[in-house]
Amino acid sequence: MGLAKRIIPCLDVKDGRVVKGVQFLDIRDAGDPVEVAKRYDLQGADEITFLDITASSDDRETMVHVVEAVASQVFIPLTVGGGIRTVEDVRRMLNAGADKVSINTAAINNPEFVQQASDLFGSQCIVVAIDAKKVSAEGEPNRWEIFTHGGRNPTGIDAIEWSKKMQDFGAGELLVTSMDRDGTKIGFDNDLTCHIADAVNIPVIASGGVGKLQDLVDGIQQGHAQAVLAASIFHFGEHTIQEAKQAMQDQGIEVRL
């Protein structure tokens, strides 16, 4: 017995509302971040991640209020990602009640920002999001590259090297998303996850591609991840987090039930 593997539902938030349709049988308003977060907490979510997909930076203030409202009523760890670009952005989210912020594009544009944020607030609250795509051809040794803008723009940066660099710069955790798998529902790219997880000694969250409960199990067992993140599989009421944890436990994975 010891540390449990974590399940993290991820919610897209736009203009203060949860979007991409979250459905629960017994609540009326599934777009309210507080209601959705409470429901996931009740189901046994180990953490909740909010991704702010608001287009304009003027609306970021709305996200601060969302975090404040959720953190006053839901007592599990909260991570906020999307548009975190400056030390001030990090400070505002942490002060609002977020436990961690997830840094993506800003880390690529300015890796020192990760170091700065980690020095100021501690590495425990700095998650670096790694969006990677396989770039090796069939038959070649696997190679993944960091992409930005939802997988459209290549950066030329090797994903494994980048992960190690982010650890050295003070990241406390890595959120690894396969842009090949994101939205496909055919499972994580476990090769990618495990290459990164084995190369660093900070925790790794697997993300991108979950379509069924077995995918979550595989992310832990084959991907060597410490946590698995998923969105649609939970949002559309296909499965509860409890069911996911039961499936993991049935296959010998330690979870918080």
Next chain:
Amino acid sequence: MALKQVVVIDYGMGNLRSVAKAAEHVADSQTRILVTQNPQDVADADAIIFPGQGAAKACMQALQNTGMIDPIKQAAKTKPFLGICMGLQVLMSHSEENNGIDCLDVIPGNVIRFDETANPDLKIPHMGWNQIQQTQSHPLWHKIEDQSRFYFVHSYYIQPKLKTEITGLTHYATDFASAVAQDQLFAIQAHPEKSADAGLQLFKNFLNWNGA
């Protein structure tokens, strides 16, 4: 009946909002939760919550700068006192973080890092939900099941000199002391404010505790 004033000590190290909100969530109408930077409030309080985040050296520096060291040492010996995470670690005598730093010395013992050389596969920080084995009964464990899971985030852990002061053990590469008690003081390595029902129950127990 007079209001019970519970003070959350704010010395500029990390966000205390979650701690205050969790305590407020379970507080009765006769209890007031006050987040304060004022040492006098600590002296006047009925009970103290001492959280903390970040590195040991920065925490000790911040305590020094805010004039909190003496009021905290005093309160830790006289009032119901709850240390959380870094608030536990700086109660010890010494931490090996930041090349070594003397701490408040309320609880004899040291703070050391998880041994990554002996355990090359170990992920640090120890982050996530782990179990606390209740090695002694204590009023703060009331209605919390033994081996309940709490949320942890830390890279260093405490080694109390007196094993009799250990009230909880957690396993991560090694069995480490995750909760300690000394008279009217209780301190925990995990974050009860982020530990769902078990954590809220611990706050409730603390608010109901007279220190005996």
